[in-house]
Amino acid sequence: METELTRGEKIAETLEQLVFSGDYKDGDRLDEIKLAESFAVSRTPIREALQRLVLSGFAEQIPRRGVFVRLPGPVDLMEMFETMAEIEAACGRLAASRISDEGLELLEATNTRCQEAIARQDRETYYAENEFFHQTIYRGTANSFLEKEARRLQNRLKPYRRTQLRFRGRMPQSMAEHEQIVAALQNGDGEAAARALRDHVAVQGEKFQQLIASLNG
Amino acid sequence: METELTRGEKIAETLEQLVFSGDYKDGDRLDEIKLAESFAVSRTPIREALQRLVLSGFAEQIPRRGVFVRLPGPVDLMEMFETMAEIEAACGRLAASRISDEGLELLEATNTRCQEAIARQDRETYYAENEFFHQTIYRGTANSFLEKEARRLQNRLKPYRRTQLRFRGRMPQSMAEHEQIVAALQNGDGEAAARALRDHVAVQGEKFQQLIASLNG
DNA sequence: CCTTTAATTCTTGTATACAAAAATCTTGAC
DNA sequence: GTCAAGATTTTTGTATACAAGAATTAAAGG
Numbered sequence: 058m059e060t061e062l063t064r065g066e067k068i069a070e071t072l073e074q075l076v077f078s079g080d081y082k083d084g085d086r087l088d089e090i091k092l093a094e095s096f097a098v099s100r101t102p103i104r105e106a107l108q109r110l111v112l113s114g115f116a117e118q119i120p121r122r123g124v125f126v127r128l129p130g131p132v133d134l135m136e137m138f139e140t141m142a143e144i145e146a147a148c149g150r151l152a153a154s155r156i157s158d159e160g161l162e163l164l165e166a167t168n169t170r171c172q173e174a175i176a177r178q179d180r181e182t183y184y185a186e187n188e189f190f191h192q193t194i195y196r197g198t199a200n201s202f203l204e205k206e207a208r209r210l211q212n213r214l215k216p217y218r219r220t221q222l223r224f225r226g227r228m229p230q231s232m233a234e235h236e237q238i239v240a241a242l243q244n245g246d247g248e249a250a251a252r253a254l255r256d257h258v259a260v261q262g263e264k265f266q267q268l269i270a271s272l273n274g
Numbered sequence: 275m276e277t278e279l280t281r282g283e284k285i286a287e288t289l290e291q292l293v294f295s296g297d298y299k300d301g302d303r304l305d306e307i308k309l310a311e312s313f314a315v316s317r318t319p320i321r322e323a324l325q326r327l328v329l330s331g332f333a334e335q336i337p338r339r340g341v342f343v344r345l346p347g348p349v350d351l352m353e354m355f356e357t358m359a360e361i362e363a364a365c366g367r368l369a370a371s372r373i374s375d376e377g378l379e380l381l382e383a384t385n386t387r388c389q390e391a392i393a394r395q396d397r398e399t400y401y402a403e404n405e406f407f408h409q410t411i412y413r414g415t416a417n418s419f420l421e422k423e424a425r426r427l428q429n430r431l432k433p434y435r436r437t438q439l440r441f442r443g444r445m446p447q448s449m450a451e452h453e454q455i456v457a458a459l460q461n462g463d464g465e466a467a468a469r470a471l472r473d474h475v476a477v478q479g480e481k482f483q484q485l486i487a488s489l490n491g
Numbered sequence: 492c493c494t495t496t497a498a499t500t501c502t503t504g505t506a507t508a509c510a511a512a513a514a515t516c517t518t519g520a521c
Numbered sequence: 522g523t524c525a526a527g528a529t530t531t532t533t534g535t536a537t538a539c540a541a542g543a544a545t546t547a548a549a550g551g
Contacts, residue, residue, distance in 0.1 A: 089503075099536045104504090108322065112329045121503060121542055136419035143364035143420070150360070202353035203360070306533075316506045321534090338512055338533060 068096055069106035076115050076126055077216045083128040087116060114213065131269055134217060135260060138268075141210050142258040145191065148198050148207055149250030153242050156197030163193050164239050168232065175228050183228060184219060190235060194254070197242070220271035227264075231257070285313055286323035293332050293343055294433045300345040304333060331430065348486055351434060352477060355485075358427050359475040362408065365415050365424055366467035370459050373414030380410050381456050388452065392445050400445060401436060407452060411471070414459070437488035444481075448474070 072092075075081065087110075092103045107124045110116040117127045129137065152160075167190045174182035191211060195204040234257040241250035260268055289309075292298065304327075309320045324341045327333040334344045346354065369377075384407045391399040408428060412421040451474040458467035477485055 090501090100503090101535055101537090105321075105325065105534095108325055109329065112326065123503070133419065136417045139368070139417055140364075140420040140423060143367070144361075147357075147360035147364065151356070200353045200356055202350065203357040206357060307531090317533095318505055318507090322504095340533070 066106075066109070068098070068102055069109040071096075072106050072110055073113075073115060076110070076128070081126045081128075083126055083130075085126045087124045087126065089123075131272060134268060134272075135265075137210070137214055138217075138258065138260040141214055142255045142260075144203075144207050144210060145194070145258045146251040146255040148194050148203065149238065149242070149254040150247040151200060151203070152194050152197030153245050153247035153250045155199040156194070156242055160193055160197045161239070161243060164190060164242070167193060168235050168239065171232060171235065175232065187231070188215075194238075194242070217268070217271070220268070283323075283326070285315070285319055286326040288313075289323050289327055290330075290332060293327070293345070298343045298345075300343055300347075302343045304341045304343065306340075348489060351485060351489075352482075354427070354431055355434075355475065355477040358431055359472045359477075361420075361424050361427060362411070362475045363468040363472040365411050365420065366455065366459070366471040367464040368417060368420070369411050369414030370462050370464035370467045372416040373411070373459055377410060377414045378456070378460060381407060381459070384410060385449065385452050385456065388449060392449065404448070405432075411455075411459070434485070434488070437485070 072087075081087070087107055089100045089103050089107070092107075093100045096103065107116065107118075111118045111124060115127065116124050118124045167186050171183055171186045171190065174180075174186060188211065192208065195207040195211075198204060234253065238250060238253045238257065241253050289304075298304070304324055306317045306320050306324070309324075310317045313320065324333065324335075328335045328341060332344065333341050335341045384403050388400060388403045388407065391397075391403060405428065409425065412424040415421060451470065455467060455470045455474065458470050
């Protein structure tokens with residue numbers, strides 16, 4: 058693994074965090090000079106980081122004007138979650154006939170750790186294990202390109218999924234759905250896995266209200 | 275529409291073309307200085323363009339070493355086409371219940387122009403109309419995020435789809451599949467549309483041999 | 492007092508300069 | 522002749538300098 062990171066990449070990551078954590082409002086201009094000062098570097102690596110932000114969709118660039126924060130609105134979020142649901146469904150469909158026994162065991166073990174985290178009220182662990190559960194399915198597709206695309210979207214939606222999972226009763230229900238997904242994969246039933254994953258990820262019913270509510274917090 | 279392009283973006287596009295058109299072999303280092311000279315600019319916009327190439331997957335960056343061309347091999351291509359097939363299937367599923375009457379008419383009109391292009395042996399037009407046919411389905415999802423993702427992948431695979439469609443008998447068969455897809459969308463049958471699109475895009479059977487063969491041409 | 496226009500300031504985009512790391516070449520020992 | 526270690530050259534990554542376009546302010550006219 059190439060864990061080496063150039064400074065620009067590190068700055069880009071930090072900037073993403075800043076944009077996520079609400080330090081910036083939608084439409085804010087990302088001032089190169091101020092950012093350079095606050096990171097104690099020159100404008101060059103800042104500009105590199107800004108470009109990355111733009112290309113990954115967190116910001117928008119207007120030539121000769123600057124880079125502006127683009128936080129997704131309710132409609133954007135719905136669209137992104139719907140897309141995620143479809144991609145997860147595709148992963149399930151493919152993984153059903155390809156995932157290895159080790160992969161299936163890993164899914165069960167991860168679910169167990171998820172359950173334990175819920176019992177302990179340990180949200181951080183739950184989030185991490187939940188993420189890993191889905192990543193294991195991506196891996197199960199035996200399609201590294203699709204796996205990477207799925208991870209990219211998962212990462213992009215991460216901050217919003219957290220706000221969703223906070224709500225009462227959501228975690229146990231989510232776990233029940235995980236069981237269903239694993240069962241479908243064990244049976245090699247691609248269509249069932251696809252359906253279960255699509256419904257699991259999709260934002261519908263009360264989840265919709267919750268997502269909207271979380272935006273005005 | 276913001277049609278304004280900064281120089282770096284234009285250079286990035288040109289570089290993509292160069293990488294596509296086979297001017298570079300897999301693994302070639304993209305020399306900043308030489309590129310700067312050949313484009314008659316400084317290294318700064320070149321580096322900007324290289325970053326874009328890396329982030330869109332056409333090249334790989336190794337810190338302190340440089341940027342290297344990464345042409346997809348047979349396995350990468352299979353993975354990408356499989357992913358495209360799944361995404362198109364998802365688009366079909368969603369579009370079946372959302373596409374407008376205008377959209378459906380547009381699909382039929384595009385198919386007609388496709389047929390005419392085949393009759394005329396006009397490949398360029400056929401390629402363009404075929405592309406537009408699929409984009410109309412993306413649009414039909416009424417999900418601009420998914421639409422953008424689909425277009426991104428379509429664009430990435432464009433040069434390889436062309437080599438595929440060259441083969442004898444492929445174009446008429448492809449047209450028949452288009453008819454099937456439109457029919458499914460007209461009936462609002464999401465699952466049928468998904469299946470038809472998945473099979474239409476998927477690389478299977480003899481198409482596989484052809485794709486492999488095209489790589490050694 | 493408001494509007495318009497010219498001058499000034501700021502900001503981005505590009506070029507150049509410099510430092511540190513990697514690659515290459517040279518030299519010497521075996 | 523081969524290999525290794527050190528010196529030299531290249532190349533990347535970052536900082537700084539400069540030019541051109543955008544934003545802002547100031548001034549003048551109605």
